[in-house]
Amino acid sequence: MSALTISGVTKTFGGVTALRDLDLTVHEGEVFGFLGPNGAGKSTAINVVLDYLTPDTGSVEVFGVDAQADPVAVRERVGVLPEGYSVLGELTGREHVAFAVESKGGSEDPADVLDLVGLAPVADRRAADYSKGMRQRLAFGMAIVGDPDLLVLDEPTTGLDPNGARFIRDTVSSLRDDGTAVFFSSHILDQVEAVADRVGILRGGELVAVDSIDGLRTAAGGGSRLEVTLDADPSPARLDAVRGLDGVSEVTAAGATVTVACENRAKAAVVDELRADGATVLDFETSETSLDELFARYT
């Protein structure tokens, strides 16, 4: 059984199609990163999963339960950190966590949860007086109460400083090691890259790519970037020869420095080709295609 299955979901708001026939599956125990530019529909998709919105067509199942038909059963097994939320009235941080524990029938001590998310010193202050980062930590604490089987996080690192963001990342990793599935959306590609097993890229309401990051790299036609500095400017013919090699997707040159995007297996052939005229390699750098470039390529 999958943790989350979105099938054929379409959602339109006043003439704008936010989601178009979306199909997506998150497996049990995997971390799935949901990427996309602003306005792609990521939050809309998450809001449909949480039954904040009703889809025009299609369905969402969480551990086999229809999310529109039985949202409460879904939320009993799912920890949620939505976006665009605000805290509850006049309650303190501690009261928020206690309310979450009580609602989910959990057994955690609110003090422990607050300690875990770093809010112990301000536990008895009104949550409405918290800073943005504190509120996000509180909401995250409420989401992990009750040992959920799936975490749905919408832009979880919003408002958090790098330490806070790292805390989220580390907690997500250890939860995944415990068997919890995680479905989260983010703009911050480093965070996604560090923790996601698979990544989905949403653009204009449609899923344009779903794969592991390595898989996306390969499919995008480049696993590596080579930066080779020669002792002399290479001739156009030489560059063309490199372009023609199997597994090479892009070749540019700035003076004596040649930048090549290619698959990993082609790296050696590229270097050989560049030295074919007797040129000497002065410097050599390789790096994997970053998620940033992949993102730009797909969107």
Add this chain to the structure above:
Amino acid sequence: MSWTVVARKDFRDALRSRAFWGVSALFLLLVVSLSVAYAQVDELSGGDPSALGLVFFIATAIGVFVSIAAILTCYKSVAGERESGSMKLLLALPHTRRDVVLGKVAGRTGVLAVPIVAALLVGAGLGTALLGEVAPLATVLFGLVGLLFALTYAALVVGISATTGSTGRAAALAIGFFLVFELLWDTVVIALVFVANGFVFPSGPGALPEWTYPLVQLPPSNAFVTSLSAVIPDAPGAAAGPGPGAGQVETFFGTPWLGLVVLLFWVVVPLALGYRRFARADL
């Protein structure tokens, strides 16, 4: 039961509202002043002050207080949470939208109950002190009907709040309801009589048609006072339901029990309608 968790949270939350405590303090002051006035001023008690008379004398004050306090504490109950986004945090937990609405009605009724019970005790205490007599049964029954009335208004305003995601509109609807059904209702009834009578005002005794009697019972605060006469034995004649020639109407519509039916109507109908809109809304 999930709605009890929401109710408790809502109760705790609403209890912290300063606006509410301000209104409650004023109300307590009002009850004290009215009790003293009733006991001392012959014109108010008709020369024969009694504990029962006191109870009914402050009934109208309770009616006004509850309606205003309910509007104040309840108009943002659902609409405000939708507008601010805290509804998302609330529904991130395993509660149905029905739990949320019912829990809020329960929680806010509880908050309204606090000043009502306090005022009742104070009033009863003062009544005993000033008049030298006690009416314990009447006081308790009065309290129960008062709580029913609080429930009615809480359900009514929460129902109104549930129809919209804008606190501005919720406030307008709640105030509009109060204006039409409480302040201006007599005018509305007269206008209806005017129209039904061929655009001519009826004149003479017994001129108002029978159907105006039940119609006048419609405002919740009128129904509250009518219910009191139904429930409390030996209700003073002066306190019998307002309206033209009530004694002449023989049917059920003439009985004070209509008041309880009307209260029940106001508890159920707006809440049901409001909940249905809320259940289908996109957040």
